[in-house]
Amino acid sequence: MTPQSLTAKSVETASLPVIDVSALSSADPAKRAAVGAALRAACLDKGFFYCSGHGIPQGLIDAAFAETRALFDLPDAEKDSLDKSTSKANRGYETLGGQTLEAGAMPDRKEGYYIGVELPESDPRVQEGRFNRGPNIWPSDLAGFQPTMRAYFAALTVLGETLMRGIALSLDLPEDTFKDYCQDPLATLRLLHYPPANPDAPEERGAGAHTDFGGLTILMQDDNGGLQVFDQASESWVHANPISGTFVCNLGDMIARWTNDSYRSTLHRVMNTSGRERYSIPFFYVGNPDYEVKCIPTCLKPGETPKYDPITVEEHLTSMYRKTYVIK
Ligand SMILES: O=C(O)CCC(=O)C(=O)O
Numbered sequence: 192m193t194p195q196s197l198t199a200k201s202v203e204t205a206s207l208p209v210i211d212v213s214a215l216s217s218a219d220p221a222k223r224a225a226v227g228a229a230l231r232a233a234c235l236d237k238g239f240f241y242c243s244g245h246g247i248p249q250g251l252i253d254a255a256f257a258e259t260r261a262l263f264d265l266p267d268a269e270k271d272s273l274d275k276s277t278s279k280a281n282r283g284y285e286t287l288g289g290q291t292l293e294a295g296a297m298p299d300r301k302e303g304y305y306i307g308v309e310l311p312e313s314d315p316r317v318q319e320g321r322f323n324r325g326p327n328i329w330p331s332d333l334a335g336f337q338p339t340m341r342a343y344f345a346a347l348t349v350l351g352e353t354l355m356r357g358i359a360l361s362l363d364l365p366e367d368t369f370k371d372y373c374q375d376p377l378a379t380l381r382l383l384h385y386p387p388a389n390p391d392a393p394e395e396r397g398a399g400a401h402t403d404f405g406g407l408t409i410l411m412q413d414d415n416g417g418l419q420v421f422d423q424a425s426e427s428w429v430h431a432n433p434i435s436g437t438f439v440c441n442l443g444d445m446i447a448r449w450t451n452d453s454y455r456s457t458l459h460r461v462m463n464t465s466g467r468e469r470y471s472i473p474f475f476y477v478g479n480p481d482y483e484v485k486c487i488p489t490c491l492k493p494g495e496t497p498k499y500d501p502i503t504v505e506e507h508l509t510s511m512y513r514k515t516y517v518i519k
């Protein structure tokens with residue numbers, strides 16, 4: 192699909208389902224199965240849903256946004272000193288226009304900051320140069336930043352595990368099917384700041400059209416709106432408007448691959464036409480790097496064969512990152 196065809200259509204209001212996932216912790220198997228059924232319908236459709244009943248305290252979410260704003264408000268020279276080019280583990284600050292998510296489009300009108308699992312230089316995985324493994328970069332002038340982001344990262348990791356139990360149920364598999372996948376995951380927290388759209392460059396996107404590379408994305412957006420999801424049936428973009436107290440969750444390419452494309456990884460983009468500064472915090476829950484992703488047999492329809500070869504999580508991610516970044 193060309194960028195032109197992606198701009199041709201109108202934007203409607205999305206009808207993405209809101210799924211209350213609190214019952215995944217219920218003692219009643221029927222209630223857990225009901226969440227699984229709701230997830231299944233969402234995953235077979237666009238692979239996008241709002242997640243309520245997630246148990247993440249609003250105070251922690253508010254604190255994460257406050258620290259995100261404080262970070263991007265730092266003077267440019269200070270942000271440049273935190274630049275991710277100084278990290279071997281893809282951590283730290285990414286300048287405005289540092290990524291082009293949509294091939295052929297202008298660079299994204301956003302600046303970002305990457306945080307991952309904290310590992311010291313002495314860890315064997317860091318020594319071996321494993322993908323995305325290493326220490327974080329922490330701004331020295333923001334006292335609350337590190338503790339807040341670590342707490343948020345830990346809470347979202349638990350939510351990611353819970354949702355993977357839900358995904359297992361949605362596939363009619365035992366709830367603990369993805370236990371090994373969830374061991375020592377390669378999760379990434381990304382802080383994003385989108386300046387208001389430039390009226391002189393209407394074709395510029397905050398984030399160009401893309402699918403997410405990995406497993407499950409758990410996104411907290413502020414109340415400015417701007418996230419759009421592609422609707423294949425009508426070939427139009429639909430607004431994923433913010434719904435207070437919910438995360439927007441979506442499946443990445445790796446889960447599509449795992450399910451032989453029965454679960455969907457859908458194109459989305461961001462256009463910040465609010466006239467205000469927009470902030471969002473996606474958390475990419477990707478599992479253990481050595482875990483082998485191969486077609487789940489029950490995802491094959493009669494007569495179907497696996498479309499993709501088995502691949503490890505790390506191999507998959509490395510190859511996907513190469514598409515938007517040059518990897519050192
Ligand atoms: O900022 C958003 O709302 C979405 C960001 C996104 O799609 C991404 O980082 O993959």
Ligand SMILES: [Fe+2]
Pocket residue numbers: 401402403408459
């Ligand atoms: Fe995305």
